[in-house]
Amino acid sequence: MLFDTRIAATLGASLLALHTYATWTRKKMTTESTTAAQGPYEPSVADVLVTKAMLCKALRLPPEIVDTIVDHAEYWPHTTTRVDYPNDSLIARGKNNFGNRSATENVFLLRSPPLGLHNWNRVSRGMGDTPIHRTVPKPRPPGQEFLVDDFQELVASPISLLAHPCRRIVFTIRSHDQGWGGAPGDHGTYNGSWTWFEAGLERWCRSSPSQISSAGGQPPQQPDHGPSLKLDDLCTVYPEVEWQSEAQAYVFKHDLLAREEYKVQCNITAQRETQTHCVVWSYTDDIDPERDPEAATRLAEQGRGKATGNGKFVRDLKLGDIVTLWAKARFPGWANHVESVRMDVYYAV
Known part of the structure; x- marks a missing residue:
């Protein structure tokens, strides 16, 4: 005592x-x-x-x-990434196709800086006119991952590195749908909405199946240094990446329906006016959709994914991981109008 x-x-x-x-x-x-x-x-x-x-x-x-x-005390540093689209210039549109999802149905919005890597700004030199946080990802499947120690030289100060430093992600989204459509009973609610936003995940890896394919089936030589921090070397954990035999290339696999564990927010159904949604994912969240279905249902009533309240996405983020955000729309007539998006990522040091 x-x-x-x-x-x-x-x-x-x-x-x-x-x-x-x-x-x-x-x-x-x-x-x-x-x-x-x-x-x-x-x-x-x-x-x-x-x-x-x-x-x-x-x-x-x-x-x-x-x-x-x-x-x-929640005394954490954080990074902020924001993109504004004047006059609702960025739109994801649904299409009448049931095979591979079209590019206009799944629009990349932005990415966060690598988690906990304070020196990443050095890679911005010589990357062209498009800012790093808005450069469209390339479909590259993940492979063998780097260790925490491999990132040591990329940290601004001699501090101990945490394998899982993320503590909170705050998504701030201003958007709306086309302003009509859907069942009349769903208007003004989040029910029946076919425009939404999903989080994604990128990670640097020592190797990737795409490297093995390009090397004629031979595993590439493993690098004896840490991550390059070059965008071309990033692998995509989600959206999932699959091999397309027709194109003889890897492509993103975007599902028809929203993935409940990645769904950040959907728009209000048949609402033409721009709405602001602030969604917080925390490492202490503990809503298990199977153990507490009522709480999960309340998340869905707010337009969130039922499986986003358990904190798993935040707790599982590793040092150097990059969070991405995608705009989605499905079926003819549905359009996701985006005015601005912002992502604040808090992490421990």
Whole structure:
């Protein structure tokens, strides 16, 4: 009992110290930059590292306790990726085909920076006019993965690397459908909507089946260095990639129906006015659709995927992973009008 009391007191004191530091930093920023946009304080990587060092030195806490405190306080750095489409210029349209999904039915929107890799901006040089976060992915199936240690040189500071650092993803989407269609009883709800958004996943791998195919069936030589951070070397975990014999090439496999574990949000049915949806995926989410079907149904009533409330996607993200976002539409007449999309990815350091 005495041990538990001491732990509780230590954690309480540490959280107070963390709160005091964050408050001081917020006030300092407000005083020094009166023109800065108002909003909640968002720490940088340096802020988090300094705070952790303060806690370790001032309170003589072991690193694992400090990590727990920082997670409990949600004191994480994050990356932001945003794309705006003036006048609803980006549209995914449904088609009357039931074989391979057409390109206009599945439109790539944007990708996040590699998770936890602070030095990725160096790869932006010499990549052409299209920004990295908007460059369309190439269908390349995943293969042997890199280890956590392979990413060490890509991190901005000598900190311990977490294999699964992601803590939260916030999707902010402004969009609407064509404004008509569907069953009359579904109008104004998320029921019967055939325009939606799905998350995807890209990952750097040491090798890929596509490399083996291009090498005449011989496995390629394994690199003795870490990930290249070049877009051409990325593999796609989702959407799934399959070999198309007619084209003699790998292609993306987009299903007819939405995948419930990747479905971020659908549009309100037959609503022409732009709506803003802010969807939060957290590593602490614990809605199991099989164990708690009522809670999963409530997610669906909000336009989300039933299987997106269990936190699995966030917890399973590995160091260096890239999250993508896709606009979807199915069946003739259905159109997904996109005004803007934003993705904020929070992670532990």
